[in-house]
Amino acid sequence: xxNRRQRGWAVSRHRIVAPIPxxxxxxxxxxxxxxxxxxxxxxxxxxxxxxxxxxxDAQAQTLTLSTAETVRSESARFPExxxxxxxxxxxxxxxxxxxxxxxxxxxxxxxxxxxxNTQQAAYFEHVCSQFELQINGQVLATPFSAGPVxxxxxxxxxxxxxxxALLRPxxxxxxxxxxxxxxxxxxxxSRAAALAPVVIGPHDTLRACAEQARMxxxxxxxxxxxxxxxxxxxxxxxxxxxxxxxxxxxxxxALGWALWLTLMHLTELPLPAPWAEALLVTLLxxxxxxxxxxxxxxCGLAVGWLETAVWLQCLxxxxxxxxxxxxxxxxxxxxxxIILGLELVVIVGWFLQRAWQWSRPDFWVVGIPxxxxxxxxxxxxxxxxxxxxxxGKHGMNLALATLLAGLSWRLYQRYRQDLDAAQNARAxxxxxxxxxxxxxxxxxxxxxxxRMEQVAAKERKRIAADLHDDLGAKLLxxxxxxxxxxxxxxxxxxxxxxxxxxRGLTGKPVQLGDAVGDWRSEAMMRLSQGGVELVWNVSDEVxxxxxxxxxxxxxxxTRILREAISNLLKHSKATLCEVRVQADMNxxxxxxxxxxxxxxxxxxxxxxxxxxxxxxKSRAKQLQGQCLVESGPGFGTTIRLTLxx
Amino acid sequence: xxxILLLEDLPEIRAWLRALVLQVFPGSTVVEAARVHxxxxxxxxxxxxxxxxxxxxPDGSGVKxxxxxxxxxxxxxxxxxxxxxxxxxxxxxxxxxAYGYLLKEQPREQLMEHLQxxxxxxxxxxxxxxxxMISYFSAQAAKPxxxxxxxxxxxxxxxxxxxxxxxxxxxAKGFTLPEIGVQLGLSRHTIADYVKQxxxxxxxxxxxxxxxxxxRLGLFRR
Numbered sequence: 001x002x003n004r005r006q007r008g009w010a011v012s013r014h015r016i017v018a019p020i021p022x023x024x025x026x027x028x029x030x031x032x033x034x035x036x037x038x039x040x041x042x043x044x045x046x047x048x049x050x051x052x053x054x055x056x057d058a059q060a061q062t063l064t065l066s067t068a069e070t071v072r073s074e075s076a077r078f079p080e081x082x083x084x085x086x087x088x089x090x091x092x093x094x095x096x097x098x099x100x101x102x103x104x105x106x107x108x109x110x111x112x113x114x115x116x117n118t119q120q121a122a123y124f125e126h127v128c129s130q131f132e133l134q135i136n137g138q139v140l141a142t143p144f145s146a147g148p149v150x151x152x153x154x155x156x157x158x159x160x161x162x163x164x165a166l167l168r169p170x171x172x173x174x175x176x177x178x179x180x181x182x183x184x185x186x187x188x189x190s191r192a193a194a195l196a197p198v199v200i201g202p203h204d205t206l207r208a209c210a211e212q213a214r215m216x217x218x219x220x221x222x223x224x225x226x227x228x229x230x231x232x233x234x235x236x237x238x239x240x241x242x243x244x245x246x247x248x249x250x251x252x253x254a255l256g257w258a259l260w261l262t263l264m265h266l267t268e269l270p271l272p273a274p275w276a277e278a279l280l281v282t283l284l285x286x287x288x289x290x291x292x293x294x295x296x297x298x299c300g301l302a303v304g305w306l307e308t309a310v311w312l313q314c315l316x317x318x319x320x321x322x323x324x325x326x327x328x329x330x331x332x333x334x335x336x337x338i339i340l341g342l343e344l345v346v347i348v349g350w351f352l353q354r355a356w357q358w359s360r361p362d363f364w365v366v367g368i369p370x371x372x373x374x375x376x377x378x379x380x381x382x383x384x385x386x387x388x389x390x391x392g393k394h395g396m397n398l399a400l401a402t403l404l405a406g407l408s409w410r411l412y413q414r415y416r417q418d419l420d421a422a423q424n425a426r427a428x429x430x431x432x433x434x435x436x437x438x439x440x441x442x443x444x445x446x447x448x449x450x451r452m453e454q455v456a457a458k459e460r461k462r463i464a465a466d467l468h469d470d471l472g473a474k475l476l477x478x479x480x481x482x483x484x485x486x487x488x489x490x491x492x493x494x495x496x497x498x499x500x501x502x503r504g505l506t507g508k509p510v511q512l513g514d515a516v517g518d519w520r521s522e523a524m525m526r527l528s529q530g531g532v533e534l535v536w537n538v539s540d541e542v543x544x545x546x547x548x549x550x551x552x553x554x555x556x557x558t559r560i561l562r563e564a565i566s567n568l569l570k571h572s573k574a575t576l577c578e579v580r581v582q583a584d585m586n587x588x589x590x591x592x593x594x595x596x597x598x599x600x601x602x603x604x605x606x607x608x609x610x611x612x613x614x615x616x617k618s619r620a621k622q623l624q625g626q627c628l629v630e631s632g633p634g635f636g637t638t639i640r641l642t643l644x645x
Numbered sequence: 646x647x648x649i650l651l652l653e654d655l656p657e658i659r660a661w662l663r664a665l666v667l668q669v670f671p672g673s674t675v676v677e678a679a680r681v682h683x684x685x686x687x688x689x690x691x692x693x694x695x696x697x698x699x700x701x702x703p704d705g706s707g708v709k710x711x712x713x714x715x716x717x718x719x720x721x722x723x724x725x726x727x728x729x730x731x732x733x734x735x736x737x738x739x740x741x742x743a744y745g746y747l748l749k750e751q752p753r754e755q756l757m758e759h760l761q762x763x764x765x766x767x768x769x770x771x772x773x774x775x776x777x778m779i780s781y782f783s784a785q786a787a788k789p790x791x792x793x794x795x796x797x798x799x800x801x802x803x804x805x806x807x808x809x810x811x812x813x814x815x816x817a818k819g820f821t822l823p824e825i826g827v828q829l830g831l832s833r834h835t836i837a838d839y840v841k842q843x844x845x846x847x848x849x850x851x852x853x854x855x856x857x858x859x860x861r862l863g864l865f866r867r
Contacts, residue, residue: 499728
């Protein structure tokens with residue numbers, strides 16, 4: 001059972017698209033294919049296909065009726081015998097604003113051959129707004145309601161199948177009873193009561209045309225209006241998130257436009273006719289205002305007087321309609337959209353010119369939609385169904401979609417820029433933080449070093465004090481209480497050594513000039529006591545030099561000098577001693593020359609332990625320097641001490 | 646016939662110093678003290694002509710005694726006797742008013758000679774002490790003169806004369822006093838007089854400075 005039903009469905013569909021080897025059927029097939037592809041291709045592609053397919057008027061079997069006899073009457077049938085007026089179709093009620101009684105149209109046509117097996121139909125491209133059809137005196141089912149005349153959307157073409165039984169070969173009469181609003185009382189021409197030329201022909205062919213017209217006007221409109229509404233909602237959503245007011249205005253304009261188009265396309269507005277028409281006109285200024293404000297705000301401008309004027313317009317327009325009255329509605333309603341359109345054009349032009357100078361990307365964001373609108377306008381006027389009921393509505397929808405795309409891209413661009421800037425700022429901040437931390441660590445390290453130095457210095461001072469107190473006191477006691485001269489001398493020398501050691505521990509670096517002064521004083525004192533002449537040979541360069549000897553180097557040099565003088569005084573019997581001090585970039589050199597007998601080698605071992613030339617050499621080596629001693633009877637003694645600075 | 650104060654804590658050294666002093670100044674009375682506390686009591690009890698003061702004592706530094714003597718008995722001469730030969734220890738004592746220093750481990754003869762010289766007004770001057778004095782007097786010269794002296798007593802801003810500065814410089818370079826005399830064309834005694842002057846100025850300047858600092862409520866103490 002189910003299978004058969006399904007099969008039946010398939011069969012009926014099959015019949016529609018069954019290939020028939022006749023030209024008009026081929027054409028109708030083409031048109032039907034075009035209809036089927038509206039779901040697959042985009043609207044434009046479809047429109048092109050429809051344009052190519054649909055305007056192939058199947059002229060062979062269709063009849064276009066362009067004249068009619070008209071009588072205004074309330075009767076249920078075409079009033080015979082009354083004065084008739086011949087009119088040419090398309091005919092619009094624009095004579096008298098108060099004419100709202102129904103108008104009868106009588107169209108005569110001749111069917112030469114007997115009606116073939118194909119179903120005939122009457123195709124009304126545009127009929128507004130309520131009508132009743134009678135063929136050869138017989139009433140056909142029509143959407144005609146009694147009651148007050150309402151404003152209707154007359155965008156849909158109407159296709160009425162003509163039953164073969166009612167048709168006669170030869171002369172036929174088609175009566176149309178039309179009710180509607182005269183032109184003066186409506187907002188737009190397409191809503192006025194009118195009748196377009198009627199086409200009589202095969203049902204299938206005409207249906208193709210009807211479908212095509214419907215697509216072009218209705219379905220496409222619905223699709224694009226939905227797109228525009230969605231764009232408006234998206235813009236409003238973005239405005240809420242990003243707090244950019246121009247997006248809110250754009251969203252309001254797009255939504256308002258979509259709403260207005262929907263109202264336009266509604267078959268019936270639940271309002272009495274004049275109010276509905278007025279509503280349609282009144283809704284336009286706010287939409288235009290939103291659009292203009294969007295452009296202004298996008299520039300970042302707030303021109304007070306312009307905004308006030310634009311909002312004032314929203315009040316003036318309905319006021320003017322009210323003042324005009326129902327009878328002159330069209331006269332007032334017609335210029336207003338043009339005025340609004342011109343205002344919009346001016347603002348768009350001004351914006352584009354400004355954007356060209358200041359911000360090219362924004363120029364493209366608004367310029368491309370404008371171009372899209374213009375191109376689609378051109379395409380519509382060339383390829384669009386006839387009559388063009390609302391010029392540019394498709395183009396407007398597409399332009400709005402393009403505009404939203406452009407704005408989103410721009411927003412994304414700005415977002416990316418801000419993101420990059422934020423990331424850069426963050427990287428810089430992190431770098432600065434790292435630098436501060438590094439400096440802090442360095443300072444810490446520095447301070448830790450200094451603290452360690454301080455602690456070490458304190459330790460050394462403590463050791464020195466201990467040495468002086470304990471060791472020094474005991475040595476002193478030895479010096480002063482021993483009878484043995486040698487022991488006393490040893491004790492004295494031990495004290496001197498202790499002092500030097502302490503000095504080496506705790507002392508600060510000594511300037512060369514100061515060190516030389518100390519050495520000279522001591523050498524002079526001792527040698528003059530021993531009756532030896534001292535020649536002190538130190539250049540001014542050394543005396544004025546700013547180089548410093550470390551405390552250890554100073555102490556060791558002092559020791560070596562003392563030792564040399566002691567040896568000189570004790571053993572060498574010299575009468576002259578020369579001391580030379582030199583210093584260059586890296587080294588310091590002291591030379592002690594005397595003219596004595598030299599230090600005999602055998603005595604060296606017997607000298608007090610810890611002294612002697614071996615000790616001098618090892619001490620110099622400890623400080624990365626060297627001490628050379630040349631000594632011998634007859635030559636005297638030359639001690640050359642070199643230390644690094 | 647001198648009244649001599651001897652401050653030293655090690656008994657052997659004290660005995661030895663006593664013998665030394667009696668050799669240099671025979672017939673004088675020697676009062677011994679082993680603590681700063683006792684020495685101060687003695688200073689306030691009787692007059693002295695000479696004081697031999699050790700620096701490192703168990704209950705403080707002998708510098709206090711030197712200061713006390715300078716305050717209460719300006720005519721008394723103090724001599725510092727110490728192991729330390731570095732100027733960090735000696736200079737404060739000299740600033741306080743000591744009139745020379747002796748190093749404990751020097752041989753007896755040298756000590757006697759030095760002591761005699763000191764009593765005759767020729768205090769010794771080592772290069773490092775001289776250097777210290779130079780830097781001290783330079784720092785003093787750089788200080789601004791106080792506009793309104795806050796102390797009742799005069800606050801002199803002592804400066805070295807040119808000659809004195811020359812002498813100090815040469816001592817710092819290591820020249821002995823006879824050599825300096827030869828270089829400057831003066832006798833040894835004149836040079837020694839200069840050294841005496843330098844010491845006095847040091848003492849005066851140091852005391853004044855201390856008074857000023859006390860007046861400054863302890864700010865910027867050295």
